[in-house]
Amino acid sequence: MDNQWKRFIKGESVESEVTPTIYRSWQRSLEYHVDHTLVSNQDILTTSRLSERRDSQESLIRASEPVLPYIFNLLGSNNYTVLLGDNDGYIIEAVGDTHFMSKAQKVNLSPGASWREEIRGTNAIGTALRDNSPISVFGWEHFVHDNHFLACWAAPIQNSQGIPLGVLDISGEANPDRQKILNIAMMGASMIEKNLRLFELENQLKFYQEGSKLASSLLQQGFLAIDHNGIITNINAYGAGLLGRRQEEIIGQPAGDVFSTPKGWMLNGHSLNLHLKDRSGKEITSHLNQVVNNSGKTLGAVGTLNISKATSLSNTMWIGNSVLSQRMLARVSKIASTRSSVLINGESGTGKEIISRTIHQLSSRSEGPFVALNCASLPATLIESELFGYVDGAFTGARRGGKPGKFELANNGTIFLDEIGDMPLNVQVALLRVLQEKEVSRIGDTKALKIDVRVIAATHKDLSVLVTEEKFRLDLYYRLKVITLELPPLRERTEDIPDLVRYFIDKTCNSLELPLLGIQEEVFSYLSSHSWPGNVRELENCIESMVALAEGPVLTVEDLPDEIRQSLQNKSVTKAEPLLNQQTKQAILYALNQTNGKIAPAAKLLGIGRNTLYRKMKDLGVNI
């Protein structure tokens, strides 16, 4: 039976008696000087090299994992082994019957061995890979005599360009139904190819998804996706921030529930507009374009989410969604529905004025005026006339025709008295009278004018201490603190920082007519680690200068002021108070010198508010 092989080895011509594929492979085996008498022990990987090779072929192994046992079961007999070879002919996986596998092992037909033609002569694995075509190699068709007990079928596993990535082999003892088993091998190879394509698609999809996730997170605009059932399938962090909620609270919700008031859905040809107005008057609009597939079926809609221009730059909007902010806003809306006086306590720049405006706007007086007066910014002698006004000739220097006071101007609305702790005692008496009698008389006038004004007072000082020091009247204190509201400093609600920063970037870019700048995520950790003694005002000034001086389209750590860039390292360093005071005093004097003693520009130069500057000047004994 092995006559043809014997005669070929002797050098006789047998070309017409064997299939051309086998004949060509025998000839190549001769050229490779393969020893036809002996099983080669060459090119067998050590266990560690084999596991490295398996690692490098991870997707081929994963794709064949369910296929090899399936093919083995399909063969319906134990006299086979199903092998996976890589593109170098190394066997990297085997499933089969232990009895046959131990026989196969004797000729190195087992994991770790390479069955390239160059090493083992004609064989199904090596020849299928060499010809990139399915093949069966039976008995004496193997070039090496010791392999003549084998019957093998192999089919290459190709990528989508037809390049062989590996090979699926079925080996056993000779079987008469040569074509049937070859078909099974080909089917196995094609199943592995399909799995590989699926992985490729999964990877591509993941790549696109990751890409779009990154793009939407970098987007300094809200991004929203809604499926054809109206369910929100994606919203970026910025968009969620605009809605004052977290991404995970919104994704999966019906869009109609999230955008409930006042206008809801508006379908308009191929686009869709959504509106939302929240408690503080912030209005959000979303413009979405429908996405359709090739057959015109609507898959959903994607688009942007913005604060509508009309309200985006209003200075009455409270930005921040931390637990503390939420708690405070809930209290503010309750306060707004009452008529009582309010006393707001909070450090400078925490938003006392903005929250007073919010109370006014949410109240039934919102159509009336909101009038603010800072008691620390005026000399004691002027406060009274500012508050109550005066008649013609009331005092030397009085304006001809007189002047209405802030109370008169605030009639039917709200008066906001900032830094009330700095109000002189004599004015406190007059204020108390106005509050009790609900009428005001201009200085020098005998007539009283009925007024209906809600008073919101604010201070960064502890008024009860001022009362014990007899700098503040107890009766006025009680009159004002009917309702109190504590504004937490920014360092206690650092979760608000990202929203505030994005808002200030938007606001500054708008006012400087610059294209909207992005911000590197890392910047937030620096901003959150700073203690912000000047609170939101200091943060606002910091962002304004970062935007104005920005080098590129995205604000980075490099754009941060030095002291904030160093704040992460300096957090543990204790402050040397007296030195700090000295330096603050010097900075104030320098700024005043630069601005010829003008308060507003000096405050701007220092990056603090006017009121803070007045207060610091008072505390540090700086006079102009």
Ligand SMILES: Nc1ncnc2c1ncn2[C@@H]1O[C@H](COP(=O)(O)OP(=O)(O)OP(=O)(O)O)[C@@H](O)[C@H]1O
């Ligand atoms: N939550 C906030 N959202 C948006 N802007 C804010 C917020 N809090 C403060 N600001 C901004 O910070 C700046 C300071 O706020 P505001 O004047 O209300 O603080 P304040 O507590 O009254 O300060 P001061 O006591 O020094 O007068 C303002 O420009 C204000 O618009």
